[in-house]
Amino acid sequence: MTGQLTCLACGSADSAGLFNAKDHMVSKSEYLIRRCNACGMGWTANPPAEPESGAYYVSEDYISHTDRKQSLPDKLYHLARSFMLRRKQRMVTLATGKNNGNLVDIGSGTGYFAAFMKKKGWQVTAIEISETARKYSENQFGLKAISPEEINHLPSGSADCITFWHVLEHLYDPAEWFNNVARVLKDDGKCILALPNFSSSDALWFGKWWAALDVPRHLWHFTPEALRLFAGRNGFTCERIASLPLDLFYISILSYRNKGIPMPLLRGVMTGMFLGIRSGFRKQRSSSLVYILSKNKLT
Numbered sequence: 534m535t536g537q538l539t540c541l542a543c544g545s546a547d548s549a550g551l552f553n554a555k556d557h558m559v560s561k562s563e564y565l566i567r568r569c570n571a572c573g574m575g576w577t578a579n580p581p582a583e584p585e586s587g588a589y590y591v592s593e594d595y596i597s598h599t600d601r602k603q604s605l606p607d608k609l610y611h612l613a614r615s616f617m618l619r620r621k622q623r624m625v626t627l628a629t630g631k632n633n634g635n636l637v638d639i640g641s642g643t644g645y646f647a648a649f650m651k652k653k654g655w656q657v658t659a660i661e662i663s664e665t666a667r668k669y670s671e672n673q674f675g676l677k678a679i680s681p682e683e684i685n686h687l688p689s690g691s692a693d694c695i696t697f698w699h700v701l702e703h704l705y706d707p708a709e710w711f712n713n714v715a716r717v718l719k720d721d722g723k724c725i726l727a728l729p730n731f732s733s734s735d736a737l738w739f740g741k742w743w744a745a746l747d748v749p750r751h752l753w754h755f756t757p758e759a760l761r762l763f764a765g766r767n768g769f770t771c772e773r774i775a776s777l778p779l780d781l782f783y784i785s786i787l788s789y790r791n792k793g794i795p796m797p798l799l800r801g802v803m804t805g806m807f808l809g810i811r812s813g814f815r816k817q818r819s820s821s822l823v824y825i826l827s828k829n830k831l832t
C-alpha cells in the first residue's frame with residue numbers, strides 16, 4: 534500500500550496530500566496524510582512496509598500493549614477503561630441480542646476486554662499479533678490467545694460477534710480481514726468496530742496535531758461515510774453507530790501533550806468540553822465511533 538493512490542473505501546483515484554503528521558511516540562518521523570476527494574477517507578501515504586511495522590510499536594508509551602500507571606493521562610486512561618469495558622459489553626449484548634455466545638476479539642492487546650467478556654460468560658477467542666501481549670493475556674487471564682494467521686483455523690460460521698476495538702486502522706489489508714470476518718461470523722452474527730473519526734470536531738480542530746492520527750501505526754483514517762462505503766464493498770451493512778464519549782477528552786489531552794502546550798490535561802478537558810458543546814455532541818462529529826455491522830444477505 535506504500536504510496537497508495539486509490540481509495541480503500543470508495544475506489545476513487547482522486548485524492549490529494551493533506552498535511553504531514555509526526556510520529557510523536559517512536560520514530561519522530563513525518564508521514565503524509567492523503568485524503569480521498571470523493572468520500573473523505575484518509576490514509577497514511579508512506580507507512581513502513583508491513584514486515585518492518587512491528588518496530589513502530591516498541592515503546593513504553595504504547596498503552597494498549599502495556600499496563601503502567603505513571604502519568605496523569607495514563608491514570609485517567611486506566612480509570613476510563615473499567616467504564617469502557619462495561620460499555621463495550623452492553624454494545625455486544627445490544628448488537629447480538631445475546632448475553633453469551635462465541636466472541637472473537639481481534640487485536641486483543643493485553644486481553645482486558647476478552648477477559649471481561651469471558652468472566653461474563655462468553656466463549657472468547659483473542660487474536661493478537663504481539664507475542665508478548667498474547668503471553669500476558671494467557672498468564673494473567675487464562676485466555677486462549679492466537680496469532681492473526683491462526684484465524685484460518687477458526688470454524689466457518691462459528692462466531693456470534695467479532696470485535697475490533699481500535700484495530701482496523703492498524704491493519705495493512707482491512708479488506709482481507711473483512712473476508713475472514715465474513716467467513717467466521719454466523720449469518721446473523723454482528724461485527725463491532727471502534728475507529729477514530731477523521732471528520733470529528735477534534736480532528737478538524739487539531740489538524741496535523743490530532744493525536745488519533747497516530748502515524749505510522751494508523752494506516753487508515755475513516756470517516757462514518759467512508760466506513761459505510763468500505764463495509765458495503767466488503768459484504769457488510771452498517772446497522773447502527775454509537776459514540777465513545779470519553780475519547781474526545783483523552784485525544785484532546787494527548788494532542789496538546791504532543792504539541793508541547795503547557796497544562797495539556799486542563800486544556801484538553803476544556804477543549805473537549807468546548808468542541809463537544811459546539812457540535813452538540815452529535816455522533817457524526819464524535820472523536821471515536823462504534824459501528825455495528827451485519828452480513829449482507831445473499832439474494
Ligand SMILES: [Zn+2]
Binds near residue numbers: 540544
Ligand atoms: Zn474515497
